[in-house]
Amino acid sequence: MIITFATQKGGTGKTTLAIAFANYISTISERKINVFDFDYQKSFYYKWKDDELSENPKLYEVEIIGDEEQQPFSDFETLINLKDSDEINLFDLAGTLDAKYSDLLIYSDFIVIPFEYSDVSVKSTLVFINMLGLLESEAERVFIRSKYDKGYKYLNQEEMDIELKKFGLLLENPVFKKNCLQKIDTRKLTYEQKYGVRKSFDELIEYINQTFKITL
Ligand SMILES: Nc1ncnc2c1ncn2[C@@H]1O[C@H](COP(=O)(O)OP(=O)(O)OP(=O)(O)O)[C@@H](O)[C@H]1O
Ligand SMILES: [Mg+2]
Numbered sequence: 001m002i003i004t005f006a007t008q009k010g011g012t013g014k015t016t017l018a019i020a021f022a023n024y025i026s027t028i029s030e031r032k033i034n035v036f037d038f039d040y041q042k043s044f045y046y047k048w049k050d051d052e053l054s055e056n057p058k059l060y061e062v063e064i065i066g067d068e069e070q071q072p073f074s075d076f077e078t079l080i081n082l083k084d085s086d087e088i089n090l091f092d093l094a095g096t097l098d099a100k101y102s103d104l105l106i107y108s109d110f111i112v113i114p115f116e117y118s119d120v121s122v123k124s125t126l127v128f129i130n131m132l133g134l135l136e137s138e139a140e141r142v143f144i145r146s147k148y149d150k151g152y153k154y155l156n157q158e159e160m161d162i163e164l165k166k167f168g169l170l171l172e173n174p175v176f177k178k179n180c181l182q183k184i185d186t187r188k189l190t191y192e193q194k195y196g197v198r199k200s201f202d203e204l205i206e207y208i209n210q211t212f213k214i215t216l
Contacts, residue, residue: 001212002082002089004108004139008131009124010095013114013146015043016184017175018092020197021112023189025088025205026059029216032087033060038104039094048186056187073103083107088216097131105132108139110208113168114146114175117154129167140211141168144200148174169207173199 005018018035026033037045048062073079082089091108093101105111111132115125125143132141143164164170175181180192189197205216 006093145174
């Protein structure tokens with residue numbers, strides 16, 4: 001299966017959530033996890049490399065998908081094999097739209113879209129959703145409130161939530177803005193970090209299980 005963390009807005013928490021999800025799922029699933037860093041910044045990959053100094057065991061491999069390849073899945077079979085596989089294939093994308101992402105966005109099983117309620121983030125999220133529609137993406141869209149601030153009144157929340165629910169699943173539980181999530185390791189979630197993402201990820205996992213009638 002392919003689960004892709006993407007949206008066209010930079011800095012919404014894609015990489016943080018992708019790392020947290022990869023770590024979290026590795027503690028509850030027997031399935032092999034493969035991570036593909038498809039962002040020219042390679043933040044996930046570099047973090048994973050840095051963590052080689054850690055005494056904790058490696059949880060998964062991270063591959064980079066090269067910048068030179070304009071259409072990395074031009075042979076197509078590679079992508080379909082990842083999709084058909086029982087393994088969990090996670091992709092972390094850049095915060096920009098690029099034609100090279102088209103095939104992946106079309107054939108992902110799930111696209112996890114972190115968003116915030118600021119006006120700019122709302123606009124980019126809607127543009128991204130629209131683009132998925134134009135691509136006729138087969139993926140289930142899952143929206144996750146990222147860096148959510150409990151004490152803050154988001155004036156456009158109600159309106160935005162109604163809109164998003166037309167296009168996919170909006171997870172009930174947000175991932176709150178937390179200091180501990182600013183520094184995340186690819187080998188271990190701290191207790192506090194796990195607490196910060198657990199409810200949202202359990203909802204996401206439940207949705208994947210229900211959709212595919214499987215147990216991750
Ligand atoms: N829940 C959170 N609480 C606090 N800080 C967070 C949280 N999620 C992400 N951050 C911080 O926000 C910044 C952007 O996060 P991140 O790099 O994960 O976003 P991104 O969408 O992958 O960005 P890019 O588009 O550049 O790839 C980082 O400094 C990260 O530490
Ligand atoms: Mg990123």
